[in-house]
Amino acid sequence: DQQVKQNSPSLSVQEGRISILNCDYTNSMFDYFLWYKKYPAEGPTFLISISSIKDKNEDGRFTVFLNKSAKHLSLHIVPSQPGDSAVYFCAASALSSGGSNYKLTFGKGTLLTVNP
Amino acid sequence: DTGVSQDPRHKITKRGQNVTFRCDPISEHNRLYWYRQTLGQGPEFLTYFQNEAQLEKSRLLSDRFSAERPKGSFSTLEIQRTEQGDSAMYLCASSPQFGVGYTFGSGTRLTVV
16 A cells, blocks of 8 residues: 555656656655655655645745645756756655654655756 | 765675675664665665664565664664565665654665576
8 A cells, every 4th residue: 555656657847947746645644744866876865844734845946835635745846957857756754643753655756857 | 974874885696695784874863774675666664773772673574684783883684595576775774863854875786686
């Protein structure tokens, strides 16, 4: 049972345009969400996160939006750059639930290609 | 500190052999995690240490897998009698006591032939 779903395996955008990566989750206990970027032959690198008490978090060109009622989050990259080409993973944690709050559940990832 | 280090980066082994991977976390992080990533999937949780105590093991971790973290520093993940299905990227991560600010290593890619 996939608790974190990234339904688009790939996305291609032009340099300078907006990239929107989507993520859905099913577990209502999740209250902290993260995006990781992964280049080939490297480990995932933390990009941005959001707590369930917020609906938006911004860091430079990266903004994450959270819609709790829809159990949906999205990552916006504006403007997109060729160096942003990588696999992007959405991850979720039940941070305040105690117990296994350290554990991250990942989606399958979306391959973003930014064309010059 | 240079981040989380994993050794080796690549390992090719014959089916039935034993392999051991090493992870050196960020020194001030007392939490350490092992994840496994197969082709087309996201990382999947295997096990978690707080200091030297192994506090949780996923059901993905069969009896052939064992992980240790002696003295709460580096960790090792051993796979005995490897099978072709064990072929994957094995990722180690560490984090401080609070929060989920993981730092991942570059991983060990295991190929079982």
